[in-house]
Amino acid sequence: MNELDFLVPLPAILPLFGAGLALAMWRSQRAQFIISVVVLTVVLAASVAMLFTVGDGPMVVDIGGWAAPVGINVVADRLAALMLTVSSAVFLCVLLYSMAQGLADGGEDTPVAIYHPTYLVLAAGVSMAFLAGDLFNLFVAFEVLLAASYVLITLGGTGERIRSGTIYIAVALVSSLIFLTAIALTYAATGTVNMAQLALRLPEIDPGTAHVLQLMLLLAFGIKAAVFPLHAWLPDSYPTAPAPVTAVFAGLLTKVGVYAIIRTQTLLFPGGAADTLLLWLALATMLVGILGAVAQDDIKRLLSFTLVSHIGYMIFGIALSTAAGLTGAIFYVAHHITVQTTLFLVVGLIERRGGTTSLDRLGGLAKLAPGLAILFFVPAMNLSGIPPMSGFLGKVGLLQAGVADGSSLAWTLVVGGVVTSLLTLYAIVKAWNKAFWQVPPAPLEGSSLPRGMVGPTGALVALSLALTVFAGPLYSYTERAADTLRDRGIYVQAVLPDGERGEGESAVVAEQGGGS
Amino acid sequence: MTIDMSPSLALVVTIGVLVAAGVYLVLERSLTRIIIGIVLIGNGVNLLLLVSGGAAGGAPIIGMTPEGEMSDPLPEALILTAIVITLGMTAFLLALAYRSWQLHGHDEVQDDVEDRRIAYLAARDEMAFADSDTDTDAPDLEDEAHEVRDETDSLLLLVGEEGLVDVPVRAVRDAAGSDDDPPSDRTPGPGPGPEPGDGEVTR
Numbered sequence: 148m149n150e151l152d153f154l155v156p157l158p159a160i161l162p163l164f165g166a167g168l169a170l171a172m173w174r175s176q177r178a179q180f181i182i183s184v185v186v187l188t189v190v191l192a193a194s195v196a197m198l199f200t201v202g203d204g205p206m207v208v209d210i211g212g213w214a215a216p217v218g219i220n221v222v223a224d225r226l227a228a229l230m231l232t233v234s235s236a237v238f239l240c241v242l243l244y245s246m247a248q249g250l251a252d253g254g255e256d257t258p259v260a261i262y263h264p265t266y267l268v269l270a271a272g273v274s275m276a277f278l279a280g281d282l283f284n285l286f287v288a289f290e291v292l293l294a295a296s297y298v299l300i301t302l303g304g305t306g307e308r309i310r311s312g313t314i315y316i317a318v319a320l321v322s323s324l325i326f327l328t329a330i331a332l333t334y335a336a337t338g339t340v341n342m343a344q345l346a347l348r349l350p351e352i353d354p355g356t357a358h359v360l361q362l363m364l365l366l367a368f369g370i371k372a373a374v375f376p377l378h379a380w381l382p383d384s385y386p387t388a389p390a391p392v393t394a395v396f397a398g399l400l401t402k403v404g405v406y407a408i409i410r411t412q413t414l415l416f417p418g419g420a421a422d423t424l425l426l427w428l429a430l431a432t433m434l435v436g437i438l439g440a441v442a443q444d445d446i447k448r449l450l451s452f453t454l455v456s457h458i459g460y461m462i463f464g465i466a467l468s469t470a471a472g473l474t475g476a477i478f479y480v481a482h483h484i485t486v487q488t489t490l491f492l493v494v495g496l497i498e499r500r501g502g503t504t505s506l507d508r509l510g511g512l513a514k515l516a517p518g519l520a521i522l523f524f525v526p527a528m529n530l531s532g533i534p535p536m537s538g539f540l541g542k543v544g545l546l547q548a549g550v551a552d553g554s555s556l557a558w559t560l561v562v563g564g565v566v567t568s569l570l571t572l573y574a575i576v577k578a579w580n581k582a583f584w585q586v587p588p589a590p591l592e593g594s595s596l597p598r599g600m601v602g603p604t605g606a607l608v609a610l611s612l613a614l615t616v617f618a619g620p621l622y623s624y625t626e627r628a629a630d631t632l633r634d635r636g637i638y639v640q641a642v643l644p645d646g647e648r649g650e651g652e653s654a655v656v657a658e659q660g661g662g663s
Numbered sequence: 664m665t666i667d668m669s670p671s672l673a674l675v676v677t678i679g680v681l682v683a684a685g686v687y688l689v690l691e692r693s694l695t696r697i698i699i700g701i702v703l704i705g706n707g708v709n710l711l712l713l714v715s716g717g718a719a720g721g722a723p724i725i726g727m728t729p730e731g732e733m734s735d736p737l738p739e740a741l742i743l744t745a746i747v748i749t750l751g752m753t754a755f756l757l758a759l760a761y762r763s764w765q766l767h768g769h770d771e772v773q774d775d776v777e778d779r780r781i782a783y784l785a786a787r788d789e790m791a792f793a794d795s796d797t798d799t800d801a802p803d804l805e806d807e808a809h810e811v812r813d814e815t816d817s818l819l820l821l822v823g824e825e826g827l828v829d830v831p832v833r834a835v836r837d838a839a840g841s842d843d844d845p846p847s848d849r850t851p852g853p854g855p856g857p858e859p860g861d862g863e864v865t866r
Contacts, residue, residue, distance in 0.1 A: 294751060304762050313759060317772070323748075330712070331708060332711075334712070334715040340737075
């Protein structure tokens with residue numbers, strides 16, 4: 148028990164309260180803005196505090212004082228704390244950016260009254276997913292963040308957004324139903340949905356049944372994370388949303404899926420039963436995604452495809468089932484959240500300055516807006532893994548883990564990873580040449596860039612560079628996070644100190660001895 | 664204490680029917696049908712959750728039902744949550760279908776046009792985009808090779824007749840096709856495309 152444990156539920160609870168308050172203050176944009184910024188800043192502070200205290204062991208809170216398997220618990224271990232910190236920083240920057248955009252546009256395109264509450268609900272859902280210590284709570288967290296994302300992706304209700312939103316929502320609902328089915332089957336097989344208790348009970352059930360449960364969970368999370376062949380919805384739906392919304396979706400929503408896959412693979416099913424399958428899927432995701440990116444003409448779609456492609460790297464690291472692989476995957480998640488969000492924000496700036504995102508029509512931006520060129524160039528090179536940036540370090544970590552594994556499949560993945568990296572560079576350089584260097588076919592009809600939009604983008608670029616500068620400490624942190632994940636005893640011990648119950652009221656049920 | 668986990672057959676069959684019908688509807692193009700499909704699957708999954716709690720029993724309240732005959736309250740709580748979520752999502756989807764109908768007069772889920780455009784261009788083996796770098800009228804490398812060689816070949820032939828001045832490349836190349844005719848008698852080729860056999864005749 149830690150005296151800072153009260154921090155754990157804050158990242159989920161505060162944004163929800165903030166959302167309610169912002170909705171009540173719908174008349175005043177200024178009040179809404181202040182509420183959102185304050186809430187997200189506090190969440191960021193709480194996450195950073197957790198990042199530093201979580202080293203003593205996972206922080207657990209049994210909500211309402213009810214003991215773990217009966218009540219709901221939230222758990223923050225090293226991985227969760229890192230994800231919370233990165234995500235809340237991203238949320239804050241994107242919020243500032245979107246406000247500047249909304250102010251500059253005069254708010255005609257974005258009904259700002261519902262924007263803030265929805266955005267805060269999205270933040271709450273994402274935090275809740277990272278903190279969930281219970282499968283059903285994870286499901287609810289997914290629904291919370293998805294419900295908010297449905298509203299954000301169809302913001303304004305234009306024809307194009309309705310079209311892409313329909314695809315997005317239908318796919319997301321189907322994946323939720325698959326997840327719910329998996330929860331029902333898990334409960335039928337084990338009599339619990341608490342993750343710590345599942346970690347204890349799943350090894351006891353029939354291995355075939357356990358494998359089915361694992362595959363169903365992976366299927367549900369694979370859709371969310373846009374793993375091949377479940378990725379087709381993503382490039383269709385993301386590019387049409389407003390730039391800040393796309394940025395936060397691209398940075399965080401797929402990573403929530405990746406996070407859920409990490410939890411499934413390490414805590415619930417550590418045997419590595421699905422590893423071969425996942426390795427093949429990782430390879431296919433990398434290659435199919437990046438080949439899609441190479442063919443694109445629209446820069447937003449190009450980035451959406453690179454997003455799909457780079458999910459493959461994380462799945463690669465997870466599927467290796469080694470400490471090195473997991474370390475690389477976690478580092479890559481942190482790197483990719485920042486860099487992908489930054490790129491989408493920069494594309495929002497490009498769209499503003501050039502009036503379009505089509506590479507056909509863009510051109511000459513390097514001369515028109517040299518600052519914008521730098522803002523694009525740095526994260527773009529980072530994404531394609533140019534040394535010495537964090538993208539390079541993350542990829543090297545993963546490739547080393549693959550080489551250390553030594554199997555022929557792992558070597559195939561290593562080669563695939565290098566090819567994907569080169570093709571990413573090709574796609575990015577193509578976008579750079581078209582948008583920044585070529586002579587524009589027709590004069591660009593964009594407007595100037597408000598400082599409020601450039602500032603947060605620059606902050607995120609700086610953050611991604613900071614990940615490079617502090618890569619050493621960060622990498623050793625992810626190493627420790629991977630160790631914590633691989634030693635399931637730590638998690639189980641933290642949630643269920645006596646192996647049966649968490650701390651809190653459950654005397655009557657305890658006598659009965661659970662459900663089995 | 665063992666718990667009776669054998670589910671009721673009627674429930675299992677109902678789940679099967681609901682999910683099968685739902686999957687069929689979700690595969691349709693009209694959003695309204697997709698909504699109905701998702702509602703059906705959702706209800707099927709809720710029943711599955713109910714079944715996952717084991718056989719039915721009395722109210723799970725101590726003092727009202729003997730402990731062995733209680734039904735499992737947890738799946739019921741989960742179902743309640745799931746129902747609320749499905750309700751909210753259905754409402755949102757209905758609003759979406761209505762908006763789609765407002766905009767387009769129908770609620771069919773549209774294909775992505777950009778995807779189709781790129782697939783179409785790929786089928787025709789054209790570039791996804793064109794700009795000042797890609798001059799589609801320029802001859803490709805093979806053509807250029809022909810021209811370069813023909814030029815040198817025919818120039819040697821033509822020097823005696825009319826000199827080097829003002830002989831357009833195309834004319835020179837045409838002339839190379841038949842050594843004896845003067846270039847002016849030849850009609851130019853049908854276009855900038857490759858003309859197979861042109862070069863071979865000279866040899």
